[in-house]
Amino acid sequence: MERFTFPSPPPSPAAEALRAEVRAFLAGALANRTPLERSESWNGFDRDFSRKMGARGWLGMTWPKRYGGHERSAFERYVIVEETLAAGAPVLAHWIGDRQSGPTLLKFGTEEQKQTVLPRIAAGEAVFCIGMSEPDSGSDLAATRTKAARVDEGWRITGTKIWTTNAHRSNYMILFCRTSGTPADRHAGTSQLLIDLENTPGMTVRPIIDLAGQHHFNEVHFEDALVPAGALIGTEGEGWHQVMSELAFERSGPERFLSSIQLIVELIRALQESESDAARLAIGRLTAHLIVLRRLSRGVAAMLEAGANPSLHAAIVKDVGSIFEQSVPEIARTLVEAEPDKASTSDFNAVLANILLNAPSWSLRGGTREILRGIIARGLGLR
Amino acid sequence: MSETASLLADAATRLFEEHLDEDAIRRAAKGAWLVDAWTAIEAMGLPLALLSEDRGGFGVDPSEALALLRVAGFYGCPLPVGETMLANRVLANAGLPLSDGAAAIVPAGAGAALSREGNRWRLAGTAARVPWSETIGTLLVETAGPEGRHVVRLAKGQWRTTETAANVAGHRRDTIAFDGVVDAVSPFNRDLLLGSAALGTILIAGALDRVLELTVDHVNERVQFGRALAKFQAVQHECAEIAGEVAAAGAAADIAADGLGRPADAARLAIASAKLRAGEAVGRAVGFAHQLHGAIGFTAEHRLHLFTTALWAWREEHRGHGYWAKLIGDAALAAGPDGFWPLVTEA
Ligand SMILES: Cc1cc2nc3c(=O)[nH]c(=O)nc-3n(C[C@H](O)[C@H](O)[C@H](O)COP(=O)(O)OP(=O)(O)OC[C@H]3O[C@@H](n4cnc5c(N)ncnc54)[C@H](O)[C@@H]3O)c2cc1C
Numbered sequence: 001m002e003r004f005t006f007p008s009p010p011p012s013p014a015a016e017a018l019r020a021e022v023r024a025f026l027a028g029a030l031a032n033r034t035p036l037e038r039s040e041s042w043n044g045f046d047r048d049f050s051r052k053m054g055a056r057g058w059l060g061m062t063w064p065k066r067y068g069g070h071e072r073s074a075f076e077r078y079v080i081v082e083e084t085l086a087a088g089a090p091v092l093a094h095w096i097g098d099r100q101s102g103p104t105l106l107k108f109g110t111e112e113q114k115q116t117v118l119p120r121i122a123a124g125e126a127v128f129c130i131g132m133s134e135p136d137s138g139s140d141l142a143a144t145r146t147k148a149a150r151v152d153e154g155w156r157i158t159g160t161k162i163w164t165t166n167a168h169r170s171n172y173m174i175l176f177c178r179t180s181g182t183p184a185d186r187h188a189g190t191s192q193l194l195i196d197l198e199n200t201p202g203m204t205v206r207p208i209i210d211l212a213g214q215h216h217f218n219e220v221h222f223e224d225a226l227v228p229a230g231a232l233i234g235t236e237g238e239g240w241h242q243v244m245s246e247l248a249f250e251r252s253g254p255e256r257f258l259s260s261i262q263l264i265v266e267l268i269r270a271l272q273e274s275e276s277d278a279a280r281l282a283i284g285r286l287t288a289h290l291i292v293l294r295r296l297s298r299g300v301a302a303m304l305e306a307g308a309n310p311s312l313h314a315a316i317v318k319d320v321g322s323i324f325e326q327s328v329p330e331i332a333r334t335l336v337e338a339e340p341d342k343a344s345t346s347d348f349n350a351v352l353a354n355i356l357l358n359a360p361s362w363s364l365r366g367g368t369r370e371i372l373r374g375i376i377a378r379g380l381g382l383r
Numbered sequence: 384m385s386e387t388a389s390l391l392a393d394a395a396t397r398l399f400e401e402h403l404d405e406d407a408i409r410r411a412a413k414g415a416w417l418v419d420a421w422t423a424i425e426a427m428g429l430p431l432a433l434l435s436e437d438r439g440g441f442g443v444d445p446s447e448a449l450a451l452l453r454v455a456g457f458y459g460c461p462l463p464v465g466e467t468m469l470a471n472r473v474l475a476n477a478g479l480p481l482s483d484g485a486a487a488i489v490p491a492g493a494g495a496a497l498s499r500e501g502n503r504w505r506l507a508g509t510a511a512r513v514p515w516s517e518t519i520g521t522l523l524v525e526t527a528g529p530e531g532r533h534v535v536r537l538a539k540g541q542w543r544t545t546e547t548a549a550n551v552a553g554h555r556r557d558t559i560a561f562d563g564v565v566d567a568v569s570p571f572n573r574d575l576l577l578g579s580a581a582l583g584t585i586l587i588a589g590a591l592d593r594v595l596e597l598t599v600d601h602v603n604e605r606v607q608f609g610r611a612l613a614k615f616q617a618v619q620h621e622c623a624e625i626a627g628e629v630a631a632a633g634a635a636a637d638i639a640a641d642g643l644g645r646p647a648d649a650a651r652l653a654i655a656s657a658k659l660r661a662g663e664a665v666g667r668a669v670g671f672a673h674q675l676h677g678a679i680g681f682t683a684e685h686r687l688h689l690f691t692t693a694l695w696a697w698r699e700e701h702r703g704h705g706y707w708a709k710l711i712g713d714a715a716l717a718a719g720p721d722g723f724w725p726l727v728t729e730a
Pocket of ligand 1: 129130131132133134137138139140162163164165166217361364365366367368369370371616
């Protein structure tokens with residue numbers, strides 16, 4: 001059996017220097033953000049904020065300068081990512097592009113795609129969404145039915161994507177679809193296309209309201225929608241390989257265990273005067289878990305920095321991380337008696353409500369717990 | 384890893400493979416001291432691993448030296464290798480003679496008092512749960528009293544065993560008493576409980592690596608319903624859960640190893656977190672491992688329990704969950720809502 005080891009993150013003075021800079025920036029930029037807003041975690045959307053991040057050189061940080069990047073290390077990027085999450089900054093407008101769409105284009109995209117799109121992501125201008133899931137293809141991504149047919153003018157797309165976070169306010173989507181054969185062919189015959197959401201006739205976006213009453217995700221319908229030939233990302237038929245690489249980026253970050261950090265902060269606030277030993281023990285335990293998860297996650301950053309494939313390690317961190325973040329509201333309710341209520345004037349009650357309402361999604365989005373465990377089991381040689 | 388470090392890891396693996404086979408571990412679980420294994424450990428120089436090269440160390444990073452302890456954990460090592468490594472480092476830094484054979488550590492707060500006696504010192508007190516008190520050659524006692532923090536080196540004959548006992552894995556843990564004038568005393572500015580907890584965390588991570596490996600091997604071999612257990616998804620997912628806990632314990636061990644190189648006050652929160660998390664990983668990983676082994680894993684004949692009982696013992700040694708959780712909880716509450724995240728990143 002191969003033993004999984006997570007590399008040790010080397011000390012990075014550059015990253016620590018950056019940390020102070022980001023904290024100072026966030027303290028100012030987020031001064032008026034309420035705890036409830038902060039508890040949105042990476043679901044807070046604010047194009048202005050993302051542009052400011054871009055202007056500071058904090059997006060596309062590891063990419064080559066010729067594509068608008070800054071050629072900094074994965075550890076420096078990690079600091080930006082974790083500090084913005086911990087502060088509850090509204091990062092969604094740049095999150096997906098910076099985390100996975102940009103890196104996918106960098107790795108597989110055409111020169112033209114890289115030159116036109118990457119600098120806009122790095123500037124905080126181009127918002128991305130992920131076109132993977134479909135009504136009949138959730139965990140079973142290889143069952144994708146959405147079809148792109150090659151025609152003289154480019155590609156004609158027919159099909160439906162669903163749960164597409166941000167589609168209603170994005171500039172681009174990376175679409176995973178079938179460019180030949182049928183769903184029975186599974187991985188073969190799939191490809192990725194870059195869809196310009198502002199210029200794709202035949203595409204419609206319909207909102208889906210989540211259980212918290214919010215509009216984050218959508219259904220995106222393609223009906224003979226036409227995109228140019230240059231929309232193909234990478235190699236036709238290599239979509240499966242490419243989308244797996246994209247998912248490794250998607251799963252690799254600290255957002256996979258920090259989703260409920262604002263509730264921990266409110267819990268500490270609520271318990272400031274408490275004499276309770278049970279409270280101390282519980283807070284101590286949560287803190288210990290967080291410190292160790294962060295170490296694991298920085299190990300994944302070290303793998304990214306070294307150019308290694310972190311899929312398996314990222315799956316482990318996401319699985320352990322989502323158990324942790326989902327445990328927080330369950331623990332909080334044993335320490336502070338409060339009815340969850342987003343409209344409450346008590347920050348604790350409001351944040352508790354928002355965390356409770358969103359927690360079920362954390363072990364679904366980005367690959368479910370069961371799918372991650374399948375990946376880990378494969379890594380253990382069990383399947 | 385440096386080339387020297389990987390050669391050392393290979394050498395340690397061969398050593399433990401040969402001297403800590405199942406038979407040896409079983410003897411230790413009945414309270415026996417493993418003479419041959421200890422001789423081999425000394426011959427390789429493991430007790431000096433944390434010293435600089437000119438004092439007999441291997442000339443590798445402390446974290447690389449501590450990786451050898453993780454290998455020891457993988458083999459369920461019942462001998463106080465880590466304690467002796469740490470004792471030697473403290474003794475060398477204090478300018479005192481190194482350990483004579485294996486060492487045990489009694490951290491401050493355990494019941495030892497150091498007092499002035501003329502221009503000499505007297506150490507008096509008792510200590511419980513001391514490993515193999517009748518076999519070890521040196522005892523390192525840490526005291527914290529009105530005179531400040533000190534370490535005292537006791538040689539064989541300066542303590543007596545008042546009660547013999549064992550931990551849940553069967554390894555000897557005795558009660559001892561000491562009372563006498565001592566000369567090998569040095570002021571001390573570190574923290575032996577913290578150091579011991581760090582070593583314990585590394586040992587736990589190593590043994591958990593083994594528990595995962597034993598479980599994966601078992602589910603691949605055992606056939607039920609015409610298939611290897613490994614082919615059942617429920618089994619795969621429980622193995623994946625073990626892997627997650629083992630990964631967490633491994634990260635905890637890395638944190639602990641780094642912590643040993645930092646000043647105690649800077650490392651306290653990190654090591655406390657590591658020890659706590661590794662202890663929790665034991666509960667979950669061992670639970671799944673026994674579940675997946677079925678009844679055979681519940682027998683004295685099967686080797687699984689040699690590792691799981693050791694893990695149950697080790698996670699309570701050098702203080703258990705409550706002690707460390709309270710220490711961390713106090714720090715987090717003192718940091719307050721605004722200081723919490725900086726506390727986490729500085730740990
Ligand atoms: C908040 C949120 C945002 C999202 N954003 C996006 C987005 O932007 N773009 C996008 O493409 N998708 C997005 N998704 C969709 C997400 O990727 C899917 O929800 C996920 O892949 C699971 O698919 P499903 O919902 O169809 O569930 P299903 O696949 O139907 O699964 C239902 C349950 O069955 C289990 N299950 C399924 N197959 C197996 C199996 N083989 N073995 C064991 N158990 C199994 C699953 O683990 C799960 O517990 C989002 C989802 C959420 C909740």
